[in-house]
Amino acid sequence: MIQKKPGSITIDRNQYSVDDESDDSFTFIARNDDTNPAVKNEGFKFRLETSTQASKKRHFGHQIHRQLSRTTSTSRSMKARQPNDDMPLEFSTATTIMLKDNKNVDHTDSVKEVFISHPETSTQNAPIRRRRRHHRKRCSYRQCNRRMSNDFITDASDEIISVHDRRLRSIEFYDIEHKSKYLAKKSGTRYAYLSRIRRAATARKERVWDHGVIPYEIDGNFSGAHKALFKQAMRHWENFTCVKFVERMPREHPNYILFTERPCGCCSFVGKRGNGPQAISIGKNCDKFGIVVHELGHVVGFWHEHTRPDRDRHVQIIRDNIMSGQEYNFNKLTEEEVNSLGLPYDYDSIMHYAKNTFSKGTYLDTILPMETYGKKRPEIGQRIRLSEGDIAQTNLLYKCQKCGRTFQENSGSFGSPNHPNNSPSIDGERCEWRITATHGERIVLNITSLDIFKSDYCRSDYLEIRDGYWYKSRVLGRYCGSGKMHEPIVSSGSRMLVTYVTSSRQSGHRGFTANYEAVCGGDVELDGVGHLESPNYPEEYQSSKECVWKLSVPQDYQVALKFQSFEIENHDNCVYDYVEVRDGHSNDSPLIGVYCGYKIPPDIKSTGNKLLVKFVSDGSVQKAGFSATFMKEFDECMLTDHGCEHDCINTLGGYECSCKIGYELHSDGKHCEDACGGFFDDNNGTITSPSFPETYPGNKNCVWEIIALPQYRITLNFTHFDLEGNNVYQEECEYDSVEVASKLGDDVLRKHGIFCGARLPPLITSEGNFMKITFTSDNSVQKSGFAAIFFTDMDECANNNGGCQHECKNTIGSYQCSCHNGFTLHENGHDCKEGGCKYEITAPVGTITSPNYPDYYPGRKDCVWHFTTKPGHRIKLVFKVSRWNRTKNVRTITSLFTTEIHQTASR
Numbered sequence: 050m051i052q053k054k055p056g057s058i059t060i061d062r063n064q065y066s067v068d069d070e071s072d073d074s075f076t077f078i079a080r081n082d083d084t085n086p087a088v089k090n091e092g093f094k095f096r097l098e099t100s101t102q103a104s105k106k107r108h109f110g111h112q113i114h115r116q117l118s119r120t121t122s123t124s125r126s127m128k129a130r131q132p133n134d135d136m137p138l139e140f141s142t143a144t145t146i147m148l149k150d151n152k153n154v155d156h157t158d159s160v161k162e163v164f165i166s167h168p169e170t171s172t173q174n175a176p177i178r179r180r181r182r183h184h185r186k187r188c189s190y191r192q193c194n195r196r197m198s199n200d201f202i203t204d205a206s207d208e209i210i211s212v213h214d215r216r217l218r219s220i221e222f223y224d225i226e227h228k229s230k231y232l233a234k235k236s237g238t239r240y241a242y243l244s245r246i247r248r249a250a251t252a253r254k255e256r257v258w259d260h261g262v263i264p265y266e267i268d269g270n271f272s273g274a275h276k277a278l279f280k281q282a283m284r285h286w287e288n289f290t291c292v293k294f295v296e297r298m299p300r301e302h303p304n305y306i307l308f309t310e311r312p313c314g315c316c317s318f319v320g321k322r323g324n325g326p327q328a329i330s331i332g333k334n335c336d337k338f339g340i341v342v343h344e345l346g347h348v349v350g351f352w353h354e355h356t357r358p359d360r361d362r363h364v365q366i367i368r369d370n371i372m373s374g375q376e377y378n379f380n381k382l383t384e385e386e387v388n389s390l391g392l393p394y395d396y397d398s399i400m401h402y403a404k405n406t407f408s409k410g411t412y413l414d415t416i417l418p419m420e421t422y423g424k425k426r427p428e429i430g431q432r433i434r435l436s437e438g439d440i441a442q443t444n445l446l447y448k449c450q451k452c453g454r455t456f457q458e459n460s461g462s463f464g465s466p467n468h469p470n471n472s473p474s475i476d477g478e479r480c481e482w483r484i485t486a487t488h489g490e491r492i493v494l495n496i497t498s499l500d501i502f503k504s505d506y507c508r509s510d511y512l513e514i515r516d517g518y519w520y521k522s523r524v525l526g527r528y529c530g531s532g533k534m535h536e537p538i539v540s541s542g543s544r545m546l547v548t549y550v551t552s553s554r555q556s557g558h559r560g561f562t563a564n565y566e567a568v569c570g571g572d573v574e575l576d577g578v579g580h581l582e583s584p585n586y587p588e589e590y591q592s593s594k595e596c597v598w599k600l601s602v603p604q605d606y607q608v609a610l611k612f613q614s615f616e617i618e619n620h621d622n623c624v625y626d627y628v629e630v631r632d633g634h635s636n637d638s639p640l641i642g643v644y645c646g647y648k649i650p651p652d653i654k655s656t657g658n659k660l661l662v663k664f665v666s667d668g669s670v671q672k673a674g675f676s677a678t679f680m681k682e683f684d685e686c687m688l689t690d691h692g693c694e695h696d697c698i699n700t701l702g703g704y705e706c707s708c709k710i711g712y713e714l715h716s717d718g719k720h721c722e723d724a725c726g727g728f729f730d731d732n733n734g735t736i737t738s739p740s741f742p743e744t745y746p747g748n749k750n751c752v753w754e755i756i757a758l759p760q761y762r763i764t765l766n767f768t769h770f771d772l773e774g775n776n777v778y779q780e781e782c783e784y785d786s787v788e789v790a791s792k793l794g795d796d797v798l799r800k801h802g803i804f805c806g807a808r809l810p811p812l813i814t815s816e817g818n819f820m821k822i823t824f825t826s827d828n829s830v831q832k833s834g835f836a837a838i839f840f841t842d843m844d845e846c847a848n849n850n851g852g853c854q855h856e857c858k859n860t861i862g863s864y865q866c867s868c869h870n871g872f873t874l875h876e877n878g879h880d881c882k883e884g885g886c887k888y889e890i891t892a893p894v895g896t897i898t899s900p901n902y903p904d905y906y907p908g909r910k911d912c913v914w915h916f917t918t919k920p921g922h923r924i925k926l927v928f929k930v931s932r933w934n935r936t937k938n939v940r941t942i943t944s945l946f947t948t949e950i951h952q953t954a955s956r
Contacts, residue, residue, distance in 0.1 A: 256320035256350055260519050261292045261447040263348060264302035266326070268309040270828060273614025273649065273676060275336055277587035279308055282341035284587075287485060288457055289440045291449035292349060293518045295544075296580075301521075306348055312784065312829065315340055317347040339399065339432025346400050346439065350446060354394070354401040355416055356382045363394040363419055364429075370413040378407055379415065390445045395438030396427035403430025452480035452549075459486075459567050459584065459591055465549055465560025469498075480549040483518065486567035488580035488676070489598055492545045493566050496534035500559040502551070503530040512561050514538055515546040522546060528561075543567075569596030569664070575681065576603060578702070583664055583674025587614075590626075590674040596664040599634045602681035608660035609682035609701040610653040616673040618666075619646040628675060629663040632656055652701050654682055692719045716740040716831070725751035725824070732757075732841050738824055738834025742769070745785075747828040757818040757841040760848060762859060765789060765813045765820065769836040773829070774805030781805075785826040787835060792819035814859075854881045871900025871910065886912035893918070 265283070267276050283294035297305040304323055311330035318327040329344055355364055358381060366379045395401070396418060404414045418426045435443075443449070452466055463482055484492050494514060502510040507529035515522040517540075525538050525545075549561065569584050581598060583590045600608050610630065618626040623645035631638040632655050644650040653660075660679070685704040686697035693706035708714050708721035715722050716739070725739045736753050738745045757763050773785040782805035790798040793816060804810045820839070845864040846857035853866035866879050873884035886900055897914055900906045916924045 255323050257446060258292070258304075258321045258349075261290075261449070262302075262519055263292060263294050264297035264305035265294055266297050266305060266307050268307065270310065271308065271331075273612070275331070276676065277614050277673060278336060278338060279331070279341060281587045282338060282345055284457060284485075285338075285342055285435065286345055286349065286443075287483070288455050289435055290443040291447055291455070291481065291483065292443060293483065295518055310829070315344060317344045319347045319352060320350040337432065339434075342435065343399050343432060349443060351400050351439075351442070352382075352387070353378075354396075354398040356380065356387065357389055357394060358382055358384045358387055359389070359394060363396070365417045365419060367413075367415055367417060370408050370410075370415050372407045372409055375407040378402075390442055392438055392442055392445070395436055395442075396429050397431060397436040398439050399432060399435055400439065401429045401431075406430065450479050450481045452478065453482045453547075455483045455485065456565070457485050460565060462562070462564035463547075464498075464562035468560045468562055470559065478549075478551045482547040484545040484547065484565055484567075485518075486543040487584060487586045488543055488582040489573075489596065490543050490567045490569045490582075490584060491571060492540040492543070493568055494538040494540075494545060494547070494563060495565070496528070496538070496561060496563045498559070498562045499528060499534060500531045501529045501561060502558050509550075509552045510558075511550055513548045513550070515548070516540050517542065518544040518546060569594065570598050572599045572601070574601045575679065578678055578680045581610075581662060581675075581677045581679060583676075586674045586676055588673070589671040590664075590666055592666055592668045592671055594664065594666045598662045600660045600662065600679055601634075602658050604658055606658055606681040606683055608655040608658065608679060610660060610662065610677055610679045611701050612649050612675055612677045614673070615644070615649045615675045616647055617645040617675065618670045618672055625669065626666045626672070627664075629661075629665070631661040631663075632659075634659045634661050636661075654701065694720045713739065714746070716744050716746045725749060726753055729753065729755045729839070730757075733839060735836065735838050736822060737836045741834045741836055743833070744831040745824075745826055745834040747826055747831055749824065749826045751824040753822040755820045755822075755839055757815075758843075759818060760844050761818050761841045762844045763815040763818070763820040763839055763841055764861060765815075765822070765837055765839050767810050767835060767837045769833070770804070770809045771807050771833045772805045772835065773826075773832055784829065785832070786824075788823040788825075789813050790821045790823075791816040792821060793817055852879045854879060869901045869904065870898040871906070871912070883907065886910055888912075888914045890914055890916045891918070 265279075267279060271279075286292050287294060295302075303325065304321055305326055306318075306329050307326045309328050309330055310332045311328055312332075313330055314332035315330065315335040317329040321327075329348055331341060331344065335341070335344075354360075355366075360381055368376060368379070371379060402416055404416050404418075405411060406415055408415045416429065418429060420426055444451075454463075456463075461484075465480065466478070484494075486492055496512070499512070501512060504510060507527045511527050511529045513527045514525040516525050517523065522544075525540070528534070545565070547563070567584065573579060579600075584594055584596065585591060600610075602608050615628075617623075617628065623643050625645070627643050627645045628650070629643050630641040630650075630653055632641050633639065638661060641653055641655075642650065658681075662677075664675075680702045682701060684699045685691055686693075686699045691697045691704060691706075693704075695709050695712065696707045698705050698707055706714060706719050706721075712721040713724045714720075722740065734755075739749055739751065740746060755763050770787075772782075772787065774783070775781040782803045784805070786803050786805045787810070788803045789801040789810070791801065792798055798821065799816055801813050802810065818841075822837075824835075842859075842861050844859045845851045846853070846859045851857035851859075851864045851866065853864075855869050855872065856867040858865045858867060866874060868874050868881035871884065871886050872881040874880075875882055888897070890897070900910050900912060918924060
C-alpha cells in the first residue's frame, strides 16, 4: 500500500486539503467559508509541497480540473497545458489556476504556489478580463522569445521590450534581478513568437501599475534640459488620465522605471515588469517630446496600434518595402494577446507607426491606411500629443473615474456634478480630482460650499482630502453634512487628492464647491534629499511671483544645493528675474549669490544648517525656470575610513577620490594606478586596458605608441580580449573598441583593424617601425578589457629584398623567399627557376595566377590547372584581373589574371 502524503494549509478563513492518494493521482477538495466573501471573491492562495516530476504536475492539473468541476456551482470547461519540469503550470478558463516554482527549495521537493480565482463571484476588486496592446506578455522584438515545444509561458516573458524606428544592432538587454539576457542580432534573424496560453484576466493584471502610480528615477547622466523634457512628457500623460508619475521612494516603490540610455536607443519595457527597476531608454535622437510620450505609452501598458488583430481592416502592410530583418515589427497579434477594450482603430494614436517606418527608402511606404471612397487617407505616426483614443483607452485600462480630472494649473475651481442644482438620486457615484503643483509649492484648498448627505462618521457620502497622490497618503479631512468651511486645507507637499463619494445619495443635497491655489515657498525641514522648482516648472513660470524657501537640516550638518537646470530671464545685474541664495534664514544673512540667465549656478553649501532660497519674477518675460535638489551635507573626507589612496575631494551629498599627476583612478573609485596609454621604445612589453583584469572604467580614451629601430617591425599578440560589442562585425564596434594601426609617414596611418567583443584578434605585425593602439570605452557597459604583449623583430626583407629574387616575406626571427607562379625556389633558398606549369588543385578556396605574375609571363608556356572537388559540388572561377591582346585570329594573355576558386553545392 502506498503511503499517503496529506497536506493542509489555511489562508484567512478558507481551508483547502490536498491528499495524495497514490503516486499517480491527487484529490483536490475545496471547502469555502462563506463568512468571508471578500476573500472568496478575490481568490485564494496556498502553498503545496509535492514532487517536481513532470508526470506529477500533469496528474495534479488534471485532478484539479476534475475536482473543480464537481465543487463549483457552474460547470465550465478547462484546458490545461502540460509544462516542462521547471516552468509554471497555468490553466485557461473562467476559473484560473497557476502553479509556480519556488526557486529557494532544492531539486527533490518543490514548493508550489497555487492561485485560484472565481470570476463568476468577482466584485470590483477582482480584475476584469482584458486583452489589447496594453500589457501583453510579449516582446515587441521577437528576439526576446523562443519557440517552446509544449506551449507554455516562461518566466522570461517578464522581460518585455519594445524597440521601434531604429536599426537593430548587437544589443544586450539585462534583467537586473534575474541576470537573464536577450540578444537582438544585426543580421535580422527572427525568433518565433512565444506560444502562449489563453488565460483569464487575473493572469495579466500584474502588467497594470498598481493604483495607476508609476514611480520613476532619472539617470544622473542626463542634463537638466533632458530631465525637464521627461517631466514635461510625464505631466502630459497625467493631465489627461489618472496615471500618476511620482519620484521613487525606495521603501514605498519596489518597482519603478529608470530613465537611462541603452544601446537600443529608444526602447522600453511594456507595462509593469514587477521585479524591481525597468529601463526606459532615451538615447541619441530620441530626446524629442513626442518620442518620450510614445515611450511612456509603452510603460503605461500600450503596444503599437498597428499590431491590433483587426488592423487588416484599417491598414495595409507593404512588406516588399520593409527593411530586411525588420519584418517582425509588422506582425499582427491575436485576440488572445490584445484586447482593444471595445474602442475603434486609432489612426491618430501616438503609438502608431508612421507610414515609412523601417522603410527601405524615405519615399517608400510600409504602412498604408485603407482608402475610403470620397475621403482622404488618414495621417498616421504623429508624435505631437496623446490622441483621444489614447486617453480613452488609458482611462479604461486603469479604471479612471469618469467624474473628476487632473489639475496642473496654478489655481482652479471645481465641484460636484450638477452643482448648484440638487443632485439626482444616483447610487455609487465616485469623483476624483488630482491637484499637482511643482516641487517647492504647496496647495491651499478652500471648500466654499458643502451640502452632502450626513452619515455616521461620514462613512457613506463624503468629501475626502488626502495629502498626496494616492490612497496611502495622509487624510487631511473627511467631510459630510451642510455648512461652510472657514479654514483652508493646506498640503505639506506638491500633490493633493480630493475624492467625492456618494453611496446612498438623497435628493435635495447639492454636493460641494471648492477652489485651490498653488503657493510657493515656506519652511522645509529635511533629513535626506529634497527638490525645489520654480512655479509651473518645466513650463514657463508665472509673472510677478516671489517665493522664499527656508531650508533646514539637522544640527552638525550643512545644507547643500545643486541646480540641475536653469533658465531665468537674463540681465547683467539680474534686476528682473533672479534666484537669490543666503547663508541663513534671514534676509540679512550673508549673501551667497544672485543668479539669472542660462548658465547653471555652481554647487552651493551653507556654513551652518540653514539656507534661504528666494525666487523673484517680474511682469514681463517668463522662462522655463529652474530645478534643484538640496540635501544635508557632511564632509566625509574628514573621516579616516573614506578609502581614497591619494586624495579625497568632498562633494555635495558624498565624496570622490582623485589621483596625483601620472596616475588615474581605478574602476573601484578608490585606488590609483598608472595612467593609461604611453610611449614605448622597448624591444618588448605588455599593454593592458585600465584596471585589468577587473572591469575597465567608462569614458576612457587611451593611446599607446610603439616605435622600433629602423628596418624593424612590431608584432602585437593579444592574450585576453573581452570588450562590449560584436566580435563579428568590425563596423559595429561603436561603443568600446581597440584600434590597431601602422604609421607610414606624417599623419599617414594604415589601419589593421578595429576590434571588440570576446574573440581574440589575430596576430598583428606592423608595416613599418611604428604602431599605434587606441582603446576607447563609452559610459554604458564595462567588461574585463584586454591584455597584449608586443615585441620587435628585424625586417630582413627591408634591405635588398632579403636577397630574394622574387618575393621576400618577413617572419618572426627570420624571413622566407618565394617565387612567382610557374617558378620554383632554387636550392639556395633565394633564386627562382622556371618550373612546370601543371597543377592539381583540391582546396575548397584559393587563388591561381599566370606564370610570373604580377610580371609579364614568359613565352612558350602551356599551363594546366586541374580542379577536383567533392561529389555534389561545382567549381566557380572569378577572374579578377585580365588583359587580352588580339593579333590576327590569335588571342593571347599579355598581362595577368587571378582566379578565385569556390566550391558550391550542386542544386
